[in-house]
Amino acid sequence: MAIYEQPTKILMREFAKERLKPGQVFDKSDAVGWFAARYPKVRSTTVQMHVEGMAVNSTVRKHHPNIRPGSEHDLFFKVGPGKFRLWVPDTDPAPFYRDQLTEQRATLPVAKDDVEEDEVEEAAAAQAFAFERDLRNYLSKNLAVVEPGLVLYKDEEFVGIEFPVGGRFIDILAVSRSGDFVVIELKVSRGHERTIGQLLRYMGWVQKNLAAGKSVRGVIVANDITEDLKLAASQIGNVRLFEYELSFKLRPLEI
Numbered sequence: 001m002a003i004y005e006q007p008t009k010i011l012m013r014e015f016a017k018e019r020l021k022p023g024q025v026f027d028k029s030d031a032v033g034w035f036a037a038r039y040p041k042v043r044s045t046t047v048q049m050h051v052e053g054m055a056v057n058s059t060v061r062k063h064h065p066n067i068r069p070g071s072e073h074d075l076f077f078k079v080g081p082g083k084f085r086l087w088v089p090d091t092d093p094a095p096f097y098r099d100q101l102t103e104q105r106a107t108l109p110v111a112k113d114d115v116e117e118d119e120v121e122e123a124a125a126a127q128a129f130a131f132e133r134d135l136r137n138y139l140s141k142n143l144a145v146v147e148p149g150l151v152l153y154k155d156e157e158f159v160g161i162e163f164p165v166g167g168r169f170i171d172i173l174a175v176s177r178s179g180d181f182v183v184i185e186l187k188v189s190r191g192h193e194r195t196i197g198q199l200l201r202y203m204g205w206v207q208k209n210l211a212a213g214k215s216v217r218g219v220i221v222a223n224d225i226t227e228d229l230k231l232a233a234s235q236i237g238n239v240r241l242f243e244y245e246l247s248f249k250l251r252p253l254e255i
Helices: 008-019 028-038 044-053 059-063 098-103 117-122 126-141 194-209 227-234
Strands: 076-080 083-086 161-165 168-175 181-191 216-225 239-243
Touching: 008 028, 008 044, 028 044, 044 059, 044 161, 059 098, 059 161, 126 161, 126 168, 126 181, 161 194, 168 194, 181 194, 194 216, 194 227, 216 227, 227 239
Parallel strands: 181 216, 216 239
Antiparallel strands: 076 083, 161 168, 168 181
């Protein structure tokens, strides 16, 4: 739900109309400053997500299912890391949308600030990517298997699936019944001890930018949790580990 009468994506168009001229390059801090002066209840993180998501050529769009044709998100064109200008429909490329970006992930040029370092290693296996996506989709719809009462975090049209955190992405960001934040990191194969550092970085970002006094907990879900990861997690009271296993059954059909 929007904080003001108009959602942020509409207020962003107000910013563009008031502050930007054709061809003028700006960065996210310009938009953040404008919102802070006129609409201070909108978080700076929300503003930054909208700038990136409203850039028609940003690969970050693959993380937001609500960005689609007709959703009024097509406004900016990304000219470099953190740099944007107004989109010119007559001369600029057509907008990217989630389905297209998902299909073309292997061939699209991806900026360094759009991916995790260990994602680069995993991206070599397309099957692993599809598996991780399926695991993420399943858990996002069945968060009760992690903790009863968990729901996806929502910030207007942006939801807590592949949630952007400073150029990186949380697999699933959820909120508990008491309003605490739960950061869920998925590993389609083995969960190594280095996953703890990645998770703690995400938890720290959420604590600083979103939590507003609420606690932040972490969850790692992997097919195989290594002993090193168990040892590392044992020293952190607010991190839980889960191993998953796959199963299927056959159901005969009447012919």
